[in-house]
Amino acid sequence: MNSDRYYSTKARKMESSKIREISKIIAERDIISLAGGMPSPDSFPIQVVSELSEQLLEEEGAAALQYGTTTGYKKLREAIADRLNQNFDTSVDAENILVTSGAQQALYLVGKVFVERDDEVVVEAPTYASILQILQELEADVRDVRLEDDGFSVEELERYLENEGDPKLSYFVPTFQNPSGITTDLKKRRKLVDLANEHDFLIVEDDPYHQLRYSGGNVPPIYSIDGHRRTIYVGTLSKLLAPGIRVGWIVARREFIDKLQLAKQPIDLCTNVFSQHLAYRYLKEDIVDRQIEKIKDLYRAKRDHMLDALREFVPERVGWTSPEGGMFIWLTLPEGIDAEEMFQDALDDGVAYVPGSIFYGNSPKKNTLRLNFTFVEENEITEGVKRLGKLIERRMD
Amino acid sequence: MNSDRYYSTKARKMESSKIREISKIIAERDIISLAGGMPSPDSFPIQVVSELSEQLLEEEGAAALQYGTTTGYKKLREAIADRLNQNFDTSVDAENILVTSGAQQALYLVGKVFVERDDEVVVEAPTYASILQILQELEADVRDVRLEDDGFSVEELERYLENEGDPKLSYFVPTFQNPSGITTDLKKRRKLVDLANEHDFLIVEDDPYHQLRYSGGNVPPIYSIDGHRRTIYVGTLSKLLAPGIRVGWIVARREFIDKLQLAKQPIDLCTNVFSQHLAYRYLKEDIVDRQIEKIKDLYRAKRDHMLDALREFVPERVGWTSPEGGMFIWLTLPEGIDAEEMFQDALDDGVAYVPGSIFYGNSPKKNTLRLNFTFVEENEITEGVKRLGKLIERRMD
Numbered sequence: 001m002n003s004d005r006y007y008s009t010k011a012r013k014m015e016s017s018k019i020r021e022i023s024k025i026i027a028e029r030d031i032i033s034l035a036g037g038m039p040s041p042d043s044f045p046i047q048v049v050s051e052l053s054e055q056l057l058e059e060e061g062a063a064a065l066q067y068g069t070t071t072g073y074k075k076l077r078e079a080i081a082d083r084l085n086q087n088f089d090t091s092v093d094a095e096n097i098l099v100t101s102g103a104q105q106a107l108y109l110v111g112k113v114f115v116e117r118d119d120e121v122v123v124e125a126p127t128y129a130s131i132l133q134i135l136q137e138l139e140a141d142v143r144d145v146r147l148e149d150d151g152f153s154v155e156e157l158e159r160y161l162e163n164e165g166d167p168k169l170s171y172f173v174p175t176f177q178n179p180s181g182i183t184t185d186l187k188k189r190r191k192l193v194d195l196a197n198e199h200d201f202l203i204v205e206d207d208p209y210h211q212l213r214y215s216g217g218n219v220p221p222i223y224s225i226d227g228h229r230r231t232i233y234v235g236t237l238s239k240l241l242a243p244g245i246r247v248g249w250i251v252a253r254r255e256f257i258d259k260l261q262l263a264k265q266p267i268d269l270c271t272n273v274f275s276q277h278l279a280y281r282y283l284k285e286d287i288v289d290r291q292i293e294k295i296k297d298l299y300r301a302k303r304d305h306m307l308d309a310l311r312e313f314v315p316e317r318v319g320w321t322s323p324e325g326g327m328f329i330w331l332t333l334p335e336g337i338d339a340e341e342m343f344q345d346a347l348d349d350g351v352a353y354v355p356g357s358i359f360y361g362n363s364p365k366k367n368t369l370r371l372n373f374t375f376v377e378e379n380e381i382t383e384g385v386k387r388l389g390k391l392i393e394r395r396m397d
Numbered sequence: 398m399n400s401d402r403y404y405s406t407k408a409r410k411m412e413s414s415k416i417r418e419i420s421k422i423i424a425e426r427d428i429i430s431l432a433g434g435m436p437s438p439d440s441f442p443i444q445v446v447s448e449l450s451e452q453l454l455e456e457e458g459a460a461a462l463q464y465g466t467t468t469g470y471k472k473l474r475e476a477i478a479d480r481l482n483q484n485f486d487t488s489v490d491a492e493n494i495l496v497t498s499g500a501q502q503a504l505y506l507v508g509k510v511f512v513e514r515d516d517e518v519v520v521e522a523p524t525y526a527s528i529l530q531i532l533q534e535l536e537a538d539v540r541d542v543r544l545e546d547d548g549f550s551v552e553e554l555e556r557y558l559e560n561e562g563d564p565k566l567s568y569f570v571p572t573f574q575n576p577s578g579i580t581t582d583l584k585k586r587r588k589l590v591d592l593a594n595e596h597d598f599l600i601v602e603d604d605p606y607h608q609l610r611y612s613g614g615n616v617p618p619i620y621s622i623d624g625h626r627r628t629i630y631v632g633t634l635s636k637l638l639a640p641g642i643r644v645g646w647i648v649a650r651r652e653f654i655d656k657l658q659l660a661k662q663p664i665d666l667c668t669n670v671f672s673q674h675l676a677y678r679y680l681k682e683d684i685v686d687r688q689i690e691k692i693k694d695l696y697r698a699k700r701d702h703m704l705d706a707l708r709e710f711v712p713e714r715v716g717w718t719s720p721e722g723g724m725f726i727w728l729t730l731p732e733g734i735d736a737e738e739m740f741q742d743a744l745d746d747g748v749a750y751v752p753g754s755i756f757y758g759n760s761p762k763k764n765t766l767r768l769n770f771t772f773v774e775e776n777e778i779t780e781g782v783k784r785l786g787k788l789i790e791r792r793m794d
Contacts, residue, residue, distance in 0.1 A: 003652045006565060006599060011510040014659040020467065038464055046458035053450045061443035065639035067435055070417065101498055101643075101665040108664050113408040134663045168403060202403060242462035244670030246498075255400045262411040266531045267505050268498040272669045273641030 010137065017133055018358045026352050032384035034371040035352040037178065037327060040302075043295045043374075044242045045287070052281045056274075064277040070261045070269065072099025072249070073276040079283040080235070080249055088224040096228065098257045099271045100264070103208055103236035103248035107131055110204055110232055110250070112263045114169050115140050122160070122170035124152055126330075126359030126368070128178050128206065131171050135361070142361035143167065147177070149321075151184025154191055167201045174222055176209040176326025179359045179370035183324060186219050193226045203231045208239055209326040211292050214300035216324035228252060237279055239327070240288055240295070245275040299327070299374055302381060306373040309382045313389030315396060327374045330356070332367060337395050339369040351387040407534065414530055415755045423749050429781035431768040432749040434575065434724060437699075440692045440771075441639045442684070449678045453671075461674040467658045467666065469496025469646070470673040476680040477632070477646055485621040493625065495654045496668045497661070500605055500633035500645035504528055507601055507629055507647070509660045511566050512537050519557070519567035521549055523727075523756030523765070525575050525603065528568050532758070539758035540564065544574070546718075548581030551588055564598045571619055573606040573723025576756045576767040580721060583616050590623045600628045605636055606723040608689050611697035613721035620648060629653065634676055636724070637685060637692070642672040696724070696771055699778060703770040706779045710786030712793060724771045727753070729764060734792050736766040748784040 004012070019036065026033045056064055071077070077094035084092055100106040107130065115121060117139040123131060125144035135142050143160060146153040151174065161167075172192070174184035184192075196203050205222045223231040228251060236248035250260055282288055306329060310320055319332040331353075333339060340355035356368025371388075373381060401409070416433065423430045453461055468474070474491035481489055497503040504527065512518060514536040520528065522541035532539050540557060543550040548571065558564075569589070571581035581589075593600050602619045620628040625648060633645035647657055679685055703726060707717055716729040728750075730736060737752035753765025768785075770778060 003650065006511055007656060008509065008511060008513040008516075010513075011656050011660065014656065016659055017662050020662065041459035041463060044459055044462045046454050046462065049458070049462065050451060050454040053454070054447060057443055057447040057450070061446070062438035062441060065441045065443065065446065065641040066438060067635075067640045101669070104663070105665045112405070114403055114405060116405040116407075119405075130663065130666075137663060238464075242671075243464045244462040246665060246667075246669045253400065259404060259408050259411065262413055263408065265414050265417065266501070266527065266534060267664060268502045268643060269527075270643075272498070272643045272672060274639075274672070275669060 014137070015133070017129065019129060019354055022352065022354060025347070029347065031347060031350050031352050032376060032380045032387070033352045034373070034376065034381070034384050034388075035354045036375055037372055038375045039239050039243065040298060040374050043298055045291050048282070048287055048291070049242070049278065052278055056277050056281060060277065064274045066273065068270040068273040068276065070265050071257070072097070072271055073273065073280060076276050076280040076283070079280055083283060084251065088220055090224045090228070092228060092251055095254050096251050096257060098250045098260050098264070099276060100248045100250060101268060101271045102238060102243070102246040103206065103234050104130060105264075105267070106234040106248050106250045107134055107204075107206065109260045109263045110234075111135065111138050113256070113259050114202065119169070120165065120167040122157070122167045122201070123361050124172060124177065125361065126179050126356060126365075127171065127361065128173055129358050131206070132359075132361055144361040147180055147182055149182065151182065151188040152192070154188060157195065161195060161199050165199075167199070169202045169204060170196065171204045171206065172222065173206045175207055175219065176212065176323050178326070179328050179354070179356065180330040181321045181323025181326055181328045182330070183219060189219070189222050189225055193222065193231075196226070196230055201230075204234065205231050206234045208236045211240060212296060212299060212327075213325035214296055214303055223251060232256060237282070240292060241279065241282055245278060246272060247275050247279045302373045302378060305378045306371065306381050306385060309385035313386045315389065315393050317396065318392060327372055329371045329373060331369050331371065332365075333369070333392060334396060335367055337392065338366045340366060342391065342395060346388065346391055349387045349391055351384045351391075353388065411534070412530070414526065416526060416751055419749065419751065422744070426744065428744060428747050428749050429773060429777045429784070430749045431770070431773065431778070431781050431785075432751045433772055434769055435772045436636050436640065437695060437771050440695055442688050445679070445684055445688070446639070446675065449675055453674050453678060457674065461671045463670065465667040465670040465673065467662050468654070469494070469668055470670065470677060473673050473677040473680070476677055480680060481648065485617055487621045487625070489625060489648055492651050493648050493654060495647045495657050495661070496673060497645045497647060498665060498668045499635060499640070499643040500603065500631050501527060502661075502664070503631040503645050503647045504531055504601075504603065506657045506660045507631075508532065508535050510653075510656050511599065516566070517562065517564040519554065519564045519598070520758050521569060521574065522758065523576050523753060523762075524568065524758065525570055526755050528603075529756075529758055541758040544577055544579055546579065548579065548585040549589070551585060554592065558592060558596050562596075564596070566599045566601060567593065568601045568603065569619065570603045572604055572616065573609065573720050573725075575605075575723070576725050576751070576753070577727040578718040578720025578723055578725045579727070580616060586616070586619050586622055590619060590628075593623070593627055598627075601631065602628050603631045605633045608637060609693060609696060609724075610722040611693055611700055625649060634679070637689060638676065638679055642675060643669060644672050644676045699770045699775060700726075702775045703768065703778050703782060706782035710783045712786065712790050714793065715789060724769055726768045726770060728766050728768060729762075730766070730789060731793060732764055734789065735763045737763060739788065739792060743785065743788055746784045746788055748781045748788075750785065
């Protein structure tokens with residue numbers, strides 16, 4: 001029986017996420033992985049989750065186990081809105097919020113609702129790999145704009161827009177970006193909103209790490225500058241509570257939310273209701289704020305540890321970012337060293353990273369790579385960076 | 398700002414699930430709802446979930462809160478396979494299983510992987526409304542085959558296949574069907590497998606209610622007859638544990654599972670990991686079997702209660718099914734009474750049902766409607782059916 005003939009055209013073209021593939025290889029070997037994008041298990045408030053679950057089941061067990069609405073648990077949507085307004089001086093309400101099964105689903109829904117084959121979509125170069133997977137599935141026309149130390153290249157974006165660029169959507173991770181760790185400064189955020197207004201395109205702001213700032217001063221999210229008129233903001237509890245409970249959300253104009261919930265109905269009817277109730281209790285009682293302080297202390301130390309190790313063990317000709325928050329550091333190797341080609345040797349040496357090329361919509365910079373500092377222990381960070389430094393040194397000879 | 402111009406063609410055509418819309422109307426009024434498809438909150442093992450959650454968080458909290466693989470928690474997949482093999486004398490293993498965010502997502506993934514615009518897809522008439530929503534989104538060419546008391550009309554399916562019918566996929570809910578409550582008998586199941594082999598199409602078997610049999614003898618699922626060569630089997634814990642935890646699964650050939658997990662990656666990365674661990678513990682310790690017995694006792698009484706009420710309060714010229722399990726009874730009103738048109742009056746009289754027309758891919762039978770007997774209390778079943786009976790009587794005058 002030949003299975004292939006049954007597949008849709010879409011299914012024939014599907015490719016696995018490279019990061020998921022790398023994770024599989026690593027899981028089978030004894031390797032220090034600086035590759036994945038996972039939070040530290042030490043960041044999970046297990047005891048808190050246990051207590052909240054118990055209370056929840058005792059007080060509202062039947063509601064927490066039943067089907068829910070597609071837009072999401074009303075009290076959770078209100079709590080998310082309250083929290084955003086408090087943190088960012090905005091005025092969104094529950095009607096502007098759709099709860100999703102993680103931020104990943106939020107991005108999928110945005111793609112489904114807004115992107116058509118051949119639509120131009122602007123992304124940063126490099127950008128989050130999963131958005132590229134989604135845009136590829138939708139056969140969008142991906143246009144990338146180079147990332148500088150303080151955010152996207154305004155010059156490059158303007159040049160594209162003036163040369164008959166006609167984007168419908170743009171996608172940014174402006175704060176502690178995945179993969180680069182770079183934060184777009186306030187001036188550039190304002191500029192982006194101006195350009196979006198002038199050229200009439202939407203902005204998707206993916207903001208999973210905003211609360212995880214370890215140094216430097218706060219920069220407001222783009223949606224708070226724009227007044228969520230043309231910004232679609234994506235948030236998640238994956239890094240502030242735990243990814244296993246799959247709770248994310250979209251903040252947008254009401255009519256967009258209505259369309260997005262229609263798109264969600266056939267996908268999974270509703271987000272896990274038990275998780276939504278748990279998330280509500282976690283947000284409402286301000287437990288989240290106490291937990292965030294703990295997570296920041298944990299990750300600040302790990303980031304500093306990795307930066308120290310890079311200074312100690314990695315040749316001077318290699319460049320790296322010094323992120324003020326988030327989970328990742330981005331390395332730029334001397335021209336001519338291909339991080340993808342070097343990957344097999346790294347595994348043999350017992351260290352893994354993600355080759356930077358997978359984070360580019362077009363023309364990948366092959367001499368780049370991404371390191372994660374949140375998942376592994378501090379002594380492993382040191383040992384992993386040491387192994388990587390030695391490998392790069394050999395390559396430079 | 399005109400939002401419409403941003404939407405994809407797909408998004409412009411999206412329609413809300415009629416049942417979800419009806420549920421919204423009902424929630425706002427004091428109405429006895431025989432409309433929805435929800436389990437009774439009395440069927441939820443709240444105490445069990447509480448104990449399992451506590452144990453789980455204590456013993457494996459970090460794993461249950463972390464990201465998981467897209468295919469699903471290995472031990473859960475093994476437990477599902479074991480259970481299926483034990484119940485149905487089959488030989489599937491974990492590699493044949495993909496865990497999904499509820500059975501709804503399973504159907505969405507099957508659509509995404511196998512159905513292309515204009516592909517012919519055979520469904521029962523009537524059939525589960527959500528599959529019609531999915532097939533409409535995919536612009537499939539839906540071909541429906543009339544349902545008889547013992548399953549699909551073999552004659553009608555054969556006629557279609559012989560007259561140049563070229564289906565790629567077929568979709569059946571052969572056991573206690575939603576919406577009709579009808580069970581396809583063994584002879585017809587075998588016939589379907591023969592026809593699928595002869596005409597080379599796939600069978601999707603959606604089987605959420607199999608374990609909920611209140612009378613009559615067991616009929617094996619189609620996948621156990623076919624040996625899951627061309628049957629894609631969809632299961633769920635929504636009716637055996639709780640829908641709020643969103644755990645479903647697909648059983649299929651390994652290469653199909655691989656494609657389906659690729660299709661799942663961009664949608665939500667992985668199914669809620671906490672729920673998967675919970676589900677594993679629930680299945681593994683055979684708690685599920687004790688709970689199923691309780692649910693069956695609860696629902697058997699409710700079904701009998703509704704059948705009694707129908708005999709007592711509904712005019713003789715109305716026909717209805719007498720399901721041996723599941724959650725639904727299907728009414729056929731005298732020709733000329735339009736259940737959709739009657740719906741507003743029913744709400745005014747304080748009772749709700751689902752008009753049968755939404756369950757048809759083509760040429761709806763407007764004199765049909767679906768009643769649910771699991772969600773409401775027994776006294777409400779009686780009162781609801783009484784109200785409905787009076788209304789029908791008035792219409793027949």
